[in-house]
Amino acid sequence: MPPKRERTVQGSCWPCKQRRVKCDLGKPLCQRCISSGAKCCYDKLLIRWKKTPSKTQSLTMSESPIMSLNIHLKDNNLAAGDLKALEYFQFALWPLFTTSAHPCPPPIPLAMECQPVLLAVCELAEAHRTLRDEAGSSTVSAPFDKRMSCLASVREQLRNNPNHTSLSPLLVAVFLLYFLDGFIECDRQSASTASHHVGVQAIVDHLGGFSALIKIGQKDITMLLSEFASTDLTKALLDDRPPCFPAEIWTQIEHGTVWWDQETYNGTTLASVFRIMSEMSLYRQKIRGDPETLSMEVVRGFERCLQPSYQILDFDHLENPSTYTAHESTLERRMQADSFTRAFQHSALVYLYRAICGLPPRHSLVQQHVQSCVECIRNISPLSKAHNCIIFPLYIMGAHTFLQDQQAFVLERLDSIYKYLRFNCVLLVRAALVxxxxxxxxxxxxxxxFTSLDEHVLVI
Known part of the structure; x- marks a missing residue:
C-alpha cells in the first residue's frame, strides 16, 4: 500500500490549512504565503478561547495569556468594537514592537482599569488593523473623535490628580500615542509625535527619571521605555540634536525588559552600541561650533568601542571545547543576533566618519562600513523578527550607497518589512531614500x- 499522503503539517499557518497545502512553518511568513501573497498568520486560532482548559493543558489560567485576557474582559461591559481592538492589540500588534519570540505581556489589565490607556490601545489597534485590511493604503487613520477623546481623558486625569501620584498609567497611554503617530500615522496632519515626545519626557521626570522607572520592574513600561529611548536616539542622530537623555541610561536600560533579544557576542550588547552612539551625538554637539577642537584620540576611542570584533582562541576553548559549541537549535538565532548588532555598529561608524569627522559619502572609510552593513543585513533572514527592526541601519546604508544593485536590495528589504509590519513610517523612509x-x-x-524625512517619522 502506498503511504498516506499528508496534505497539511502540524502547526501550519492558517492560510495553508485553509488551502490544504503543506506549510514549511517559516516564521513570521512561510514561503507559500510569500509566493501567493496571502496574509500568513499562525495565531488566528488562538483567539478562539475554550470555556474550560483541557486536561492536558500545561499552563494554568493565570499563566496563559489567552485565558488571562478572558478573565479580565468577562467582568467588564465592553463594546464589541473595543473587545476586538483589545484582542487585536495583544495577538497581532504588540508582538510587532519587539524582536523577542516571547514578548512581555501587553498592558491589557492596565487598559481595563484606566480609560486613557484603553482609548489609546483601541485607537492604535484600529489604525493598524485598517492599514492591514486596506492592503497597504496610507490614506487611512484612526477615528479622529477617538483620538480627541483619548487626549481629553489624559488631560482630565492630570487635572484630577494635581500631585501626580499615579502617572504610570498615563505614561503608557502617551507612549502608545507616540508610537501611533511616529510609526503608523506619521503621514497624517493630525500626527503629533513631537508633542507626545515632550509629554513622555515630562511624565518620566515627575516619576523620578529612568532609574526610578526601571527599579519598579513593570515589564510593559520598561519595554516601551527602551523603545522610546531608541527612537529618541536615532532621531537625534538624523536631526543633528543631542538625545534627550544621558548616555548612562543605556547601562540601566539593558538590565530591564527591552524590545530586542538580549543576546551578546564577545561581550557586546545592543545597549552598549546605543550608549556609544549617544556619546557620539553629545560629542558632535560639543564640537559643532568649533570643528578645530576635534580630538583624534576621542575619535579613536569611539572606533575601538564600535569596531565589530570576534572571539580569540584561548586555553579554555581547547580544554573545554563542548562548553563553547553552539547547539544546532540555537546556532541560527545566535548568528541572527550577531548580524543584527553588527549592522547597528557599522551604522554608528558611518555616523562617526560623516557627522563628526566630516568625510564625504564616497570616502573609502565610509564605504567599507556601508559594504559591511549590507552583508550583515543579508545575513538576517527576512523571516526573522529581527529583520523588521533594522530600518535605521537600512536607512543609513541606503543613504550612502551609490550602487544600483544595493539600492534595489534596500528597497526590496523595506518592502518586505512593510509587508509584515504595515507601518507607514517604512513607506516614508523608502520615499525619502528614492x-x-x-x-x-x-x-x-x-x-x-535626511531633510526629506518628515519630522513625525520614527526610525528604529
Missing amino acids: DLWESPRHDGDWWGM
Missing part, C-alpha cells in the same frame, strides 16, 4: 541627506 538618490544632496553632508 528622493535622495535623485538629488544633489546624495553627495552632500550628513544632515542634508
Whole structure:
C-alpha cells in the first residue's frame, strides 16, 4: 500500500490549512504565503478561547495569556468594537514592537482599569488593523473623535490628580500615542509625535527619571521605555540634536525588559552600541561650533568601542571545547543576533566618519562600513523578527550607497518589512531614500541627506 499522503503539517499557518497545502512553518511568513501573497498568520486560532482548559493543558489560567485576557474582559461591559481592538492589540500588534519570540505581556489589565490607556490601545489597534485590511493604503487613520477623546481623558486625569501620584498609567497611554503617530500615522496632519515626545519626557521626570522607572520592574513600561529611548536616539542622530537623555541610561536600560533579544557576542550588547552612539551625538554637539577642537584620540576611542570584533582562541576553548559549541537549535538565532548588532555598529561608524569627522559619502572609510552593513543585513533572514527592526541601519546604508544593485536590495528589504509590519513610517523612509538618490544632496553632508524625512517619522 502506498503511504498516506499528508496534505497539511502540524502547526501550519492558517492560510495553508485553509488551502490544504503543506506549510514549511517559516516564521513570521512561510514561503507559500510569500509566493501567493496571502496574509500568513499562525495565531488566528488562538483567539478562539475554550470555556474550560483541557486536561492536558500545561499552563494554568493565570499563566496563559489567552485565558488571562478572558478573565479580565468577562467582568467588564465592553463594546464589541473595543473587545476586538483589545484582542487585536495583544495577538497581532504588540508582538510587532519587539524582536523577542516571547514578548512581555501587553498592558491589557492596565487598559481595563484606566480609560486613557484603553482609548489609546483601541485607537492604535484600529489604525493598524485598517492599514492591514486596506492592503497597504496610507490614506487611512484612526477615528479622529477617538483620538480627541483619548487626549481629553489624559488631560482630565492630570487635572484630577494635581500631585501626580499615579502617572504610570498615563505614561503608557502617551507612549502608545507616540508610537501611533511616529510609526503608523506619521503621514497624517493630525500626527503629533513631537508633542507626545515632550509629554513622555515630562511624565518620566515627575516619576523620578529612568532609574526610578526601571527599579519598579513593570515589564510593559520598561519595554516601551527602551523603545522610546531608541527612537529618541536615532532621531537625534538624523536631526543633528543631542538625545534627550544621558548616555548612562543605556547601562540601566539593558538590565530591564527591552524590545530586542538580549543576546551578546564577545561581550557586546545592543545597549552598549546605543550608549556609544549617544556619546557620539553629545560629542558632535560639543564640537559643532568649533570643528578645530576635534580630538583624534576621542575619535579613536569611539572606533575601538564600535569596531565589530570576534572571539580569540584561548586555553579554555581547547580544554573545554563542548562548553563553547553552539547547539544546532540555537546556532541560527545566535548568528541572527550577531548580524543584527553588527549592522547597528557599522551604522554608528558611518555616523562617526560623516557627522563628526566630516568625510564625504564616497570616502573609502565610509564605504567599507556601508559594504559591511549590507552583508550583515543579508545575513538576517527576512523571516526573522529581527529583520523588521533594522530600518535605521537600512536607512543609513541606503543613504550612502551609490550602487544600483544595493539600492534595489534596500528597497526590496523595506518592502518586505512593510509587508509584515504595515507601518507607514517604512513607506516614508523608502520615499525619502528614492528622493535622495535623485538629488544633489546624495553627495552632500550628513544632515542634508535626511531633510526629506518628515519630522513625525520614527526610525528604529
